[in-house]
Amino acid sequence: MTPSSPFDYAPAPESRAVVDIKATYGLFVGGEFVDGHGTPFKTVDPATEEVLAEVAEASDADVDAAVKAARKAHERVWGRMPGRERAKYLYRIARIIQERSRELAVLETIDNGKPIKESRDVDVPTVAAHFFYYAGWADKLEHAGYGTTPLGVAGQVIPWNFPLLMLAWKVAPALACGNTVVLKPAETTPLTALLFAEICQQADLPAGVVNIVTGAGATGQALVAHPDVDKVAFTGSTAVGKAIARTVAGTSKKVTLELGGKAANIVFDDAPVDQAVEGIVTGIFFNQGHVCCAGSRLLVQESIAEEVLDRLRERMSTLRLGDPLDKNTDIGAINSAAQLARIRELADIGEQEVSGERWSPACELPERGFWFPPTVFTGVTQAHRIAREEIFGPVLSVLTFRTPSEAVEKANNTPFGLSAGIWSEKGSRILEIASRLRAGVVWANTFNKFDPTSPFGGYQESGYGREGGRHGLAAYLEGGQR
Ligand code: TAP
Numbered sequence: 001m002t003p004s005s006p007f008d009y010a011p012a013p014e015s016r017a018v019v020d021i022k023a024t025y026g027l028f029v030g031g032e033f034v035d036g037h038g039t040p041f042k043t044v045d046p047a048t049e050e051v052l053a054e055v056a057e058a059s060d061a062d063v064d065a066a067v068k069a070a071r072k073a074h075e076r077v078w079g080r081m082p083g084r085e086r087a088k089y090l091y092r093i094a095r096i097i098q099e100r101s102r103e104l105a106v107l108e109t110i111d112n113g114k115p116i117k118e119s120r121d122v123d124v125p126t127v128a129a130h131f132f133y134y135a136g137w138a139d140k141l142e143h144a145g146y147g148t149t150p151l152g153v154a155g156q157v158i159p160w161n162f163p164l165l166m167l168a169w170k171v172a173p174a175l176a177c178g179n180t181v182v183l184k185p186a187e188t189t190p191l192t193a194l195l196f197a198e199i200c201q202q203a204d205l206p207a208g209v210v211n212i213v214t215g216a217g218a219t220g221q222a223l224v225a226h227p228d229v230d231k232v233a234f235t236g237s238t239a240v241g242k243a244i245a246r247t248v249a250g251t252s253k254k255v256t257l258e259l260g261g262k263a264a265n266i267v268f269d270d271a272p273v274d275q276a277v278e279g280i281v282t283g284i285f286f287n288q289g290h291v292c293c294a295g296s297r298l299l300v301q302e303s304i305a306e307e308v309l310d311r312l313r314e315r316m317s318t319l320r321l322g323d324p325l326d327k328n329t330d331i332g333a334i335n336s337a338a339q340l341a342r343i344r345e346l347a348d349i350g351e352q353e354v355s356g357e358r359w360s361p362a363c364e365l366p367e368r369g370f371w372f373p374p375t376v377f378t379g380v381t382q383a384h385r386i387a388r389e390e391i392f393g394p395v396l397s398v399l400t401f402r403t404p405s406e407a408v409e410k411a412n413n414t415p416f417g418l419s420a421g422i423w424s425e426k427g428s429r430i431l432e433i434a435s436r437l438r439a440g441v442v443w444a445n446t447f448n449k450f451d452p453t454s455p456f457g458g459y460q461e462s463g464y465g466r467e468g469g470r471h472g473l474a475a476y477l478e479g480g481q482r
Helices: 060-078 083-099 101-112 116-137 163-176 191-202 217-225 238-248 273-289 302-316 337-353 404-412 427-436
Strands: 027-029 032-034 041-044 051-055 153-157 180-184 210-212 231-235 254-258 264-267 297-301 375-377 395-401 419-423 441-444
Touching: 027 060, 027 191, 051 191, 060 153, 060 180, 060 210, 060 217, 083 101, 083 116, 083 163, 083 191, 101 116, 101 163, 101 191, 116 163, 153 163, 153 217, 163 180, 163 191, 163 231, 180 217, 191 210, 217 238, 231 238, 238 254, 264 273, 264 404, 273 302, 273 395, 273 419, 297 302, 297 404, 302 375, 302 395, 337 375, 337 395, 395 404, 404 427, 419 427, 427 441
Parallel strands: 153 180, 153 231, 180 210, 231 254, 264 297, 264 419, 297 395, 375 395, 419 441
Antiparallel strands: 027 032, 027 210, 041 051
């Protein structure tokens, strides 16, 4: 039957058969999969609560073995290899990621819960783009302005919200600069990092250049505290980032921290409203709001607040929540029971706090799995916890302002400083407001756009150091800061 409109056509969910999920996974150390000596843990599909696999936990001794393998690879091979040769491996990895993109996207969606259209159209293509981009730098480091001397072994710890993309942000520049790595993925999303390990084998990457140690916080702690790790790169919560900063204080390790955020998405009365509403939706509901730079505080100018909110509710009513492998799904599953509990707790607190309303479109949540509907709170003030704390879920707090100065003051009234958005017709207003916002990234008339050529990072409690672009090389070379 020919569909009469695009909405009559419901394509079948993406097939799980394209991925081969093993019953058990080991650690990837010295170019091989090996057993771990900790207590294995289970990773589940958050959309169904089905156990996907049992994964090895790296003990302190396993972390030590991985660091030793990385050190050996750095001294004997990777640290001595000319940049043009390293580039060939990075290009090869980038091409294999493209070739295996469907498999990577499906596995990411199953282990994380994010909609397949996001992992397929955003995460995986951006991952490949990062490897292509940093491959291009590997033989041109002298032009980056930070010298050409690699640091040695990088210990990298990443969160669960963009498992493969955070891996790419960390591994690609480290390798391009001649460092070797030991990476710890988050406990709830280890599978794509382990598939990436297979890709390293397929690319004939020399043994020990990339090592993957799976486990929970204790494994991450052992890695960052290891005396033979020269560089620590961490993305995650501000609380753990502070603990890591204390661990490495007084050592010679360089550190970059990419932490939390509470971004303001500022809509002025001259903004193109339809476009702004799309940007508000992308800003907070992309990846179920599990985004460090999510536009979780909407600051809307009072004169258009009602119109924007009416259109926002209308648009939210069209969002489809459900099977993350369905290509029509906009809102997938919350990554874990623990994260769902945190979102529920803060949303319930919000309900007590605000003078306005808590609103979600009518939608049925699946019986199994971890789900939270897209939610908006109106009548929020700066004192409310939902306006101050990172919720890391699909929950939007709406505040209003009258003057541009009031918008800037409210936007900056946060201990974080990762990102912000501005919606206005006037270029001069955008530039003026952007220069007054204390945020590492400011988007204008768009939101949540990522590109390997752009540096990304925060101020204040959002961390320090930059990833991406030429600036991302500084973290992995002797002459660069941090
Ligand atoms: P965290 O709980 O901080 O976990 C991040 C990583 O650190 C995980 O691999 C975690 O292991 C590990 N870890 C936990 N305790 C550790 C310790 N004491 N020492 C070393 N490693 C430790 O964050 P999360 O809940 O996964 O991620 C959400 C947070 O990340 C949010 O605050 C978000 O804003 C932030 N984030 C920031 C950015 C950027 S670029 N700024 C990007 C994405 C996310 P387990 O998961 O196995 O416990």
